Amino acid sequence: MKLYEYMGKELFARYGLTVPRGKMVTSPDEAAAVAAEIGAPVVIKSQVLSGKRGKGGGIKFADTPEEAREAAAQVLGMTVQGLKVEMVLVEEKLAIDHEFYVAITVDGAAKAPVLIASAQGGMDIEEVPDEFIVKEHLDVCLGVQPYLCREVCRRLGLTGAVAKEFGRLLPTLYRIFREKDAELVEINPLVLSGEKLIAADAKVTIDDEALYRQKDLPVVDDRTEAERQAHALGLSYVQLDGNIAVMANGAGITMGTLDIIQYYGGAPANFLDAGGGTGMEATAKALEILLSTNPRVIFINIFGGITRCDDVARALVKVKQEKGINVPVVIRLVGTNEEEGVRILRENGIEAYKVMHEAAAKAVELARAQG
Structure with missing residues (x-):
C-alpha cells in the first residue's frame, strides 16, 4: 500500500523528522487559506501516487494566497501521469542549498534491507551514475549503527553539522522502515536548508500483508x-x-x-x-x-x-x-x-x-x- 506524500510526511513528523509546514486541501479556497496561514511563498503539490509530478505540471509555486488559489484551481482536476488530482498539498517553499537522495528498501536478491543514498538528489535520480550512489545492505539484527552512518557520510562527502544531521536521520528512517513494515521509505529530495535537513518529499510503501497490524496508518485503496x-x-x-x-x-x-x-x-x-x-x-x-x-x-x-x-x-x-x-x-x-x-x-x-x-x-x- 502506497501512502500519499502528505501522509508520508505526517508519519515522518511523528518520528521527529523535519518536514515543511503545510496542509492537504481539496479546494482552491482552502489552498488560499493555508497559504495565508503558513505565509507565502508556497508550493502547490498534486497528491497522486506517482512520480514525475513536476514534469507533468502537477507542482506549482505561488507568492501570495491569491496565486495559491489560482494554482490550486489549475492543479485540482487535472491528470498527472494518468491519475486525476483530487487533493493538493500546500506547503512552505524551502530555501534550498543542496538536494540529497536517501531511501531504505528491500533487496529481494540479497534478502536484506538496503540503504541507498546520493548527494545528487532531486529530479531524474534514476539517471545518476552508479559511482555517485551509496548502497549499504543492512543487518536486521544490527540496524543502522553509528559507524555505518559515519561511513555513508564519508562517501557522500558530508562533514560537520550536516554530517551530524544526516547521522541522526538514517537510524530514524530505519525505525520507520522496520516498525511500519515498509517495503520502501524514500526522501527525494532531502533538502539542505542552512544547517537543517528537511524531507521535501515522502514516498512510503507498506507491505500489504502487514496492514492488519498497522492500525494507526490510513488505508489507501488505489485500485481501479x-x-x-x-x-x-x-x-x-x-x-x-x-x-x-x-x-x-x-x-x-x-x-x-x-x-x-x-x-x-x-x-x-x-x-x-x-x-x-x-x-x-x-x-x-x-x-x-x-x-x-x-x-x-x-x-x-x-x-x-x-x-x-x-x-x-x-x-x-x-x-x-x-x-x-x-x-x-x-x-x-x-x-x-x-x-x-x-x-x-x-x-x-x-x-x-x-x-x-x-x-x-x-x-x-x-x-x-x-x-
Missing part, C-alpha cells in the same frame, strides 16, 4: 474499479496501459502471455491470473471485468491442468450470449477436456488456437486493425 471487482472474486488482476485484455491461468503463463504480446508489438491492457481450478461462473465474471475496460481485443490463454478447457469454453459462450461481446476474442485452449472445449467453441462460431505464439500474433494483428 476493475481491480476491486477482480479482488472480490479472489483473482489476481492489475490494470495496465495497453489495449489487449488478457486472461490466463497461472502467474507464470500470464506473465508469458504479456511478454509474447509485447514481442509481437502489442500492448497488454491488464494482468489477469484466473488461477487453477476457477469454475465456469468465476471465469464468466472475469470475462465481464475484461469487457468493462473497453479493450480492442480479448486474448484468453489457457493451459488446462486443474482448470478445465470445457469450463472456460462454456463461460465464454455464456458471456457472449447473455452480455454480448463487441470486440474480437482470440483464445488458445490446450489441456484438460481440450477437445470438448474446442467443440463447444466451434459450435458457437469461435475458433481456438493450439499454439500460443500464433494466437498472440493474431491478437496483436486484430488490435492494430481495430485502431
Whole structure:
C-alpha cells in the first residue's frame, strides 16, 4: 500500500523528522487559506501516487494566497501521469542549498534491507551514475549503527553539522522502515536548508500483508474499479496501459502471455491470473471485468491442468450470449477436456488456437486493425 506524500510526511513528523509546514486541501479556497496561514511563498503539490509530478505540471509555486488559489484551481482536476488530482498539498517553499537522495528498501536478491543514498538528489535520480550512489545492505539484527552512518557520510562527502544531521536521520528512517513494515521509505529530495535537513518529499510503501497490524496508518485503496471487482472474486488482476485484455491461468503463463504480446508489438491492457481450478461462473465474471475496460481485443490463454478447457469454453459462450461481446476474442485452449472445449467453441462460431505464439500474433494483428 502506497501512502500519499502528505501522509508520508505526517508519519515522518511523528518520528521527529523535519518536514515543511503545510496542509492537504481539496479546494482552491482552502489552498488560499493555508497559504495565508503558513505565509507565502508556497508550493502547490498534486497528491497522486506517482512520480514525475513536476514534469507533468502537477507542482506549482505561488507568492501570495491569491496565486495559491489560482494554482490550486489549475492543479485540482487535472491528470498527472494518468491519475486525476483530487487533493493538493500546500506547503512552505524551502530555501534550498543542496538536494540529497536517501531511501531504505528491500533487496529481494540479497534478502536484506538496503540503504541507498546520493548527494545528487532531486529530479531524474534514476539517471545518476552508479559511482555517485551509496548502497549499504543492512543487518536486521544490527540496524543502522553509528559507524555505518559515519561511513555513508564519508562517501557522500558530508562533514560537520550536516554530517551530524544526516547521522541522526538514517537510524530514524530505519525505525520507520522496520516498525511500519515498509517495503520502501524514500526522501527525494532531502533538502539542505542552512544547517537543517528537511524531507521535501515522502514516498512510503507498506507491505500489504502487514496492514492488519498497522492500525494507526490510513488505508489507501488505489485500485481501479476493475481491480476491486477482480479482488472480490479472489483473482489476481492489475490494470495496465495497453489495449489487449488478457486472461490466463497461472502467474507464470500470464506473465508469458504479456511478454509474447509485447514481442509481437502489442500492448497488454491488464494482468489477469484466473488461477487453477476457477469454475465456469468465476471465469464468466472475469470475462465481464475484461469487457468493462473497453479493450480492442480479448486474448484468453489457457493451459488446462486443474482448470478445465470445457469450463472456460462454456463461460465464454455464456458471456457472449447473455452480455454480448463487441470486440474480437482470440483464445488458445490446450489441456484438460481440450477437445470438448474446442467443440463447444466451434459450435458457437469461435475458433481456438493450439499454439500460443500464433494466437498472440493474431491478437496483436486484430488490435492494430481495430485502431
